[in-house]
Amino acid sequence: MKKIVFLAFMATMALTMSAQQELFGGAKGSPQVHGDNTVSFAIKAPQAQQVELQLDFDKPVAMERDTAGIWRHTTQPLAADLYLYNYVVDGVKTLDPDNVYIMRDVATTKNMFFVDGAQSRYYQALDVPHGNVSAVWYDSPTVGKRRRMMVYTPAGYEQGKQRYPVFYLLHGSGGDETAWLHQGQAAQVLDNLIAWGKAVPMIVVMPNGNVDEHAAPGSDQRGLVTPTFAHEQWMEGSFESSFHDIMDYVDKHYRTIRKQSGRAIAGLSMGGFHSLYISANQPKDFGYVGLFSAAIRPGRDVHSPIYDNLEQKLATQFNKDLKLYWIGIGSNDFLYRSNEQYRALLDRAGHRYTYVETTGGHEWRNWRRYLTQFVPLLFK
Amino acid sequence: MKKIVFLAFMATMALTMSAQQELFGGAKGSPQVHGDNTVSFAIKAPQAQQVELQLDFDKPVAMERDTAGIWRHTTQPLAADLYLYNYVVDGVKTLDPDNVYIMRDVATTKNMFFVDGAQSRYYQALDVPHGNVSAVWYDSPTVGKRRRMMVYTPAGYEQGKQRYPVFYLLHGSGGDETAWLHQGQAAQVLDNLIAWGKAVPMIVVMPNGNVDEHAAPGSDQRGLVTPTFAHEQWMEGSFESSFHDIMDYVDKHYRTIRKQSGRAIAGLSMGGFHSLYISANQPKDFGYVGLFSAAIRPGRDVHSPIYDNLEQKLATQFNKDLKLYWIGIGSNDFLYRSNEQYRALLDRAGHRYTYVETTGGHEWRNWRRYLTQFVPLLFK
Numbered sequence: 001m002k003k004i005v006f007l008a009f010m011a012t013m014a015l016t017m018s019a020q021q022e023l024f025g026g027a028k029g030s031p032q033v034h035g036d037n038t039v040s041f042a043i044k045a046p047q048a049q050q051v052e053l054q055l056d057f058d059k060p061v062a063m064e065r066d067t068a069g070i071w072r073h074t075t076q077p078l079a080a081d082l083y084l085y086n087y088v089v090d091g092v093k094t095l096d097p098d099n100v101y102i103m104r105d106v107a108t109t110k111n112m113f114f115v116d117g118a119q120s121r122y123y124q125a126l127d128v129p130h131g132n133v134s135a136v137w138y139d140s141p142t143v144g145k146r147r148r149m150m151v152y153t154p155a156g157y158e159q160g161k162q163r164y165p166v167f168y169l170l171h172g173s174g175g176d177e178t179a180w181l182h183q184g185q186a187a188q189v190l191d192n193l194i195a196w197g198k199a200v201p202m203i204v205v206m207p208n209g210n211v212d213e214h215a216a217p218g219s220d221q222r223g224l225v226t227p228t229f230a231h232e233q234w235m236e237g238s239f240e241s242s243f244h245d246i247m248d249y250v251d252k253h254y255r256t257i258r259k260q261s262g263r264a265i266a267g268l269s270m271g272g273f274h275s276l277y278i279s280a281n282q283p284k285d286f287g288y289v290g291l292f293s294a295a296i297r298p299g300r301d302v303h304s305p306i307y308d309n310l311e312q313k314l315a316t317q318f319n320k321d322l323k324l325y326w327i328g329i330g331s332n333d334f335l336y337r338s339n340e341q342y343r344a345l346l347d348r349a350g351h352r353y354t355y356v357e358t359t360g361g362h363e364w365r366n367w368r369r370y371l372t373q374f375v376p377l378l379f380k
Numbered sequence: 381m382k383k384i385v386f387l388a389f390m391a392t393m394a395l396t397m398s399a400q401q402e403l404f405g406g407a408k409g410s411p412q413v414h415g416d417n418t419v420s421f422a423i424k425a426p427q428a429q430q431v432e433l434q435l436d437f438d439k440p441v442a443m444e445r446d447t448a449g450i451w452r453h454t455t456q457p458l459a460a461d462l463y464l465y466n467y468v469v470d471g472v473k474t475l476d477p478d479n480v481y482i483m484r485d486v487a488t489t490k491n492m493f494f495v496d497g498a499q500s501r502y503y504q505a506l507d508v509p510h511g512n513v514s515a516v517w518y519d520s521p522t523v524g525k526r527r528r529m530m531v532y533t534p535a536g537y538e539q540g541k542q543r544y545p546v547f548y549l550l551h552g553s554g555g556d557e558t559a560w561l562h563q564g565q566a567a568q569v570l571d572n573l574i575a576w577g578k579a580v581p582m583i584v585v586m587p588n589g590n591v592d593e594h595a596a597p598g599s600d601q602r603g604l605v606t607p608t609f610a611h612e613q614w615m616e617g618s619f620e621s622s623f624h625d626i627m628d629y630v631d632k633h634y635r636t637i638r639k640q641s642g643r644a645i646a647g648l649s650m651g652g653f654h655s656l657y658i659s660a661n662q663p664k665d666f667g668y669v670g671l672f673s674a675a676i677r678p679g680r681d682v683h684s685p686i687y688d689n690l691e692q693k694l695a696t697q698f699n700k701d702l703k704l705y706w707i708g709i710g711s712n713d714f715l716y717r718s719n720e721q722y723r724a725l726l727d728r729a730g731h732r733y734t735y736v737e738t739t740g741g742h743e744w745r746n747w748r749r750y751l752t753q754f755v756p757l758l759f760k
Contacts, residue, residue, distance in 0.1 A: 030606070043472070044472070045470065045471060045472045046471060047429060047430075047470040047471045047472075048470050048471075048472065049427060050427070089469055089470065089472050089474070090425065090427040090428050090469065090470055091425060091426060091427045091428075092423070092424070092425045092427075092428065092469050092474060092477065093477040094469070094472060094474045094475075094477075095474075095475045095489070097472065097473040097474075098487075098606070099604075099606075100484050100487055100488075100489055100597075100598075100606065100607060101598055101604045102482055102489065104480050107480055108480075109475070109480055109482065112604070113604060114603070114604065124603060125595075125598070125599055125600055125601060125603070126601050127601040129517070129526070130517045130526070130528070130595075131517075132514055132515055132516050132517060133514065133515045134512055134513065134514035134515070135512055135513045135514070136512050136538075137509075137510045137511075137512060137535065146509070146510070148510070155517065158516075158633055215505075215510075217480070218480075218481055218505070219505055220505055221505060221506050221507040223494070223504060223505070224479075224481045224492070224493060224494065226410070226478070226480065227480060253538055
């Protein structure tokens with residue numbers, strides 16, 4: 001009997017292994033990252049007329065068919081980073097059947113892989129102590145909903161009694177409370193920075209910035225809806241004005257440092273916009289502010305006291321207790337010009353900030369990088 | 381400026397929406413579940429020669445091409461349940477480009493959808509209070525590793541002071557600590573059963589049963605490895621003999637009821653095997669035991685005191701403090717015969733147990749169903 005069980009397991013296992021052995025001559029994993037940082041892709045599609053590889057940083061590349069019907073492509077050496085890709089088989093977008101690691105961006109899914117090296121080691125799960133990550137439901141009386149956030153507590157939190165600073169980390173339009181954990185690899189970034197002594201242990205709170213939803217698509221009563229940028233309430237002040245509900249919950253349920261020097265807030269795109277206005281409206285709450293490719297101005301039809309009198313609010317916010325105001329953006333970002341205007345406004349008022357300009361545009365490659373640069377500056 | 385942002389967002393959004401409108405004439409979501417429980421599938425593949433639909437309960441079905449190059453199939457009415465599927469486009473396994481909901485089983489990924497109704501409502505996120513779910517790292521000194529488990533705490537846990545019973549829920553071979561949450565929809569099942577008054581609020585602990593790994597593939601220092609059934613240590617006693625490390629952590633860090641009547645253990649396949657031997661070796665620890673399509677006997681070459689003298693151990697375990705010993709299996713399960721032999725052994729010894737036989741085989745459809753039947757029997 002036991003023999004049958006074992007044979008059944010082994011047969012399934014053999015099937016799994018054989019697909020990859022066929023593609024890469026015995027090597028495991030898909031794609032294959034070589035020692036020189038070139039990367040080989042292979043997909044078996046004997047009946048296909050055309051197969052393309054779509055890497056996240058490049059135009060689609062036509063793959064070449066071998067005599068066994070396996071389509072192949074090997075890249076130039078790639079910089080150490082996290083990469084996404086998919087295939088296009090006879091015009092149909094296809095995830096790699098041999099790679100289970102899939103990342104979602106709004107309504108698009110792609111496979112992922114790492115090219116190992118200094119920058120990508122921030123993003124990988126390494127042999128270091130790991131923090132816990134929890135999906136936490138909290139009441140938001142201000143918007144009248146029970147909502148979900150993700151909370152990272154650093155390794156050691158459960159064993160000790162000490163209080164920790166809190167970093168509120170906000171997603172962009174089309175994102176949700178899971179975005180920084182998945183696309184941003186935030187738990188790995190924090191685990192590694194803390195283990196390497198480059199960042200202090202901190203709690204990271206990742207709320208859902210779309211006040212018309214309870215939780216990420218698929219995790220609330222809307223069911224398996226297609227994720228979208230469209231929201232009934234969108235950058236109109238509700239999230240900012242309900243933010244104290246989140247802070248109240250966190251300060252009540254976690255061992256937090258409950259003062260300005262123990263709180264940071266940052267976000268990407270819409271989350272940068274949220275961070276700008278939350279911190280400007282609560283000038284005594286945040287010692288550290290980060291705007292990653294931030295949207296700056298509300299829409300013309302939006303009227304909320306949250307967005308009124310910005311310059312006056314900034315004049316209050318920029319004082320000796322504001323330890324860091326950090327602005328990062330890529331030179332090709334479609335928000336570059338509005339960020340330039342915002343920096344000019346800060347300059348005119350004599351407000352001091354840190355500015356980091358990178359290559360690239362409005363993309364996760366930059367936001368992950370900004371996270372690795374911003375976190376080491378906090379709470380020191 | 382704001383206008384550009386808005387236009388960029390809307391353009392991306394429009395792209396997302398238009399794909400589905402094209403497939404289904406304006407209706408959202410993929411696939412389309414109709415009022416009569418028939419389900420329509422559609423994928424645009426104008427260049428393809430052949431497209432098949434693979435549903436998880438059936439043989440592959442050839443889809444039909446319309447004049448626009450969209451391939452379609454509509455099923456017969458389906459019973460309310462959670463279903464998985466993928467397409468095969470010209471011989472290549474393809475996930476649905478219009479469905480972001482993906483479930484992994486060992487090294488295979490498929491898309492998911494619900495047909496609404498009594499059985500599937502257990503599995504769906506509904507408008508009920510939700511428990512929190514945490515990825516928790518704990519030390520296991522017995523195996524010399526820091527390991528990860530998933531912990532569900534019921535809605536209200538954070539607000540009160542009361543103690544809760546604990547249900548240890550174990551995955552099968554090829555699975556990991558995430559299996560019951562994803563494939564088993566365990567958090568949704570618990571949320572719903574508790575909200576409907578069919579189950580008492582409880583903590584559910586889902587450990588990783590593969591002692592040679594720290595955490596699920598992709599979440600520890602092995603990197604983005606291909607998940608496999610093969611483990612260096614496999615059903616040879618190490619997990620069972622280290623289980624007290626998990627219980628110690630849980631009892632120390634959660635408000636648990638620390639006695640037999642407040643503890644249950646159950647699992648599927650290898651996890652049923654683990655539940656059988658953990659509970660037999662710790663006869664005073666578990667008031668409730670569940671074997672879901674359980675493996676029964678260790679391999680012939682395995683020698684561990686964990687597996688010795690089973691009948692003697694069962695004679696100790698089956699006493700008045702054992703409230704429930706539940707065995708469930710499908711009539712087509714390849715483990716049916718060994719379960720039959722095990723029941724005969726229990727019968728000969730006069731040990732009383734609950735037996736549920738269903739249709740179907742060694743499959744998640746059954747294990748989800750067993751969970752919905754087992755949980756209401758606990759801690760009452």
